[in-house]
Amino acid sequence: MAFYYKLGNIPPKRHTQFRQPDGSLYFEELVSSHGFSGIYSNLYHTYMPTRIKKMVGSTPCANIPLKDRPLLQTHLNTSISEITGKDFLDARKVLLMNNDCTIAICNPSEKKMDYFYKNGEADEMFYIHDGSGYVLSQFGKLRFVKGDYVIIPRTTIYKIEFDDTPNGNNVRMLVVEAFSPIETVKSYRNDLGQLLEHSPYCERDIHPPQELLTEIEKGDFVVKIKKGGYMHEYVYEHSPLDLVGWDGFLYPYTISIHDFEPITGRIHQPPPVHQMFQAHNFVVCSFVPRLFDYHPLAIPAPYNHSNIDSDEVLFYAEGEFMSRKGISRGSFTLHPGGLPHGPHPGTVEKSIGKKETHELAVMVDTFHPLFLTEDALQFVDEKYPMSWTE
Ligand SMILES: [Fe+2]
Structure with missing residues (x-):
């Protein structure tokens, strides 16, 4: 992302002792892009982020590109698409793909998810065509409304909650998966990363999560992780939203x-x-x-x-x-x-x-x-x- 941001409590210096009320250490996790050369954030967990209770199994979810189609101008009349599936993940229908990205529609019928999701290999971009709601992630609660782009860096654990729409309007989204970081445009930035005067948008238009969610209760928390053409399902014994704070440049955001x-x-x-x-x-x-x-x-x-x-x-x-x-x-x-x-x-x-x-x-x-x-x-x-x- 284009600027430094923080939520919650963090120690004054990174990689130093940061203690919980009972005297034990918080668990620091560095989430970095481009190896250690890209943008990154430091996350402070109540529980060990590496600890899992159970590996449930892996189910195939890869899309197959149709390579034998004739070369033609193509119109996909997805205006006729209604509900494409139950929840936010099930409803994603990839229509176009190559090795760099996939492009999907997503018109879910269910407004809430009873599990968490993480894309382990792709940044995700949603364009909210109809509907509104929240991304609930380790980085906090992020509001989105119609017309927003929502950018979620790979490895973010999150769930989506859509608002109820009393008039019965469906949620409709365009979903792009990128197998490389989705970034603001380089020619819009100066040497230090600030968006330039001629950029069509600036930092004020970019909205990071506003409210940290710290869930420390224990229980069974399902996390589905997408990687390598499979959905790998895990059970954690704590909520993945167990952070007391984070800071850095890597986080989900919206821009309208x-x-x-x-x-x-x-x-x-x-x-x-x-x-x-x-x-x-x-x-x-x-x-x-x-x-x-x-x-x-x-x-x-x-x-x-x-x-x-x-x-x-x-x-x-x-x-x-x-x-x-x-x-x-x-x-x-x-x-x-x-x-x-x-x-x-x-x-x-x-x-x-x-x-x-x-x-x-x-x-x-x-x-x-x-x-x-x-x-x-x-x-x-x-x-x-x-x-x-x-
Ligand atoms: Fe064109």
Whole structure:
């Protein structure tokens, strides 16, 4: 993360004696990224974090990429998806994947989890399309609402509690797993890590957990850990939320898509101006309501383009996307490298003279090809590849 933060009680100096009320030592745990060269935090546990009561077993959970599909412009009409599973983990349906990331939808029916979860190999990013709630983790209680990105570093033990929605609206989320750290954009930061003046967001827009949760009761606490294509289930004899304090740069946080300040110009600005996050071999961009280009002869619709070394995924969150036809709220398009893509017929002329857009979309651009999964096939719009042909 971009700045130092702490919650609870920590000793004045790291790696020194820090004692509990009964005189015994608290258990320090360093959680670090990039080996010992990336950002890290120091956690102070009431109980030994290495102690487990029981290993229950491991169940396969790997997704299989479909590598024999033809190269096609793809529309996944996930706007039709309703409940995709019971709890927050069960409801995740991975639709697109490669070795760097997976992209899933998650529309759970259950609002609470009776176990903890940890992704042992991937950072996670949720985009909250509908719903609100809390991430309850070792780092504390983190509020999220509609329009938030929630970033959870790998190895964070957490559970999710969604708010009850009296009007019956379902929770809908976009979930990205990254097999490398998800970070703020390097070109937005100065040498010391502070977000620069030209960055479309700043530290004030980034929200760390607000309240530490210290649970010291003993009992049976189930923790499911995802690693290597399996879900490994453990029972701890204490709650994993047993911290009295922590400090550092590594922690879950939220940032709202509505706090992304768009960069606009006289002529069409390229996708990098929309960049929100970076990870190894992919980026995440936010397309937000903004004024259109103001050159007297400007064409607000994008030009045709060939991303020769990237696959471009767009998740249509809100509003009407001016260059696309036949796309609904909550759908995805995948425009793969190797084929040019561009506005639908008629949309270029139609865009001329328009002053602003109210669209909201999340883009994931991967630098290696993405593959559909079996779960994606039910959403494939067979007509989309021919939709530029009048
Ligand atoms: Fe594009």
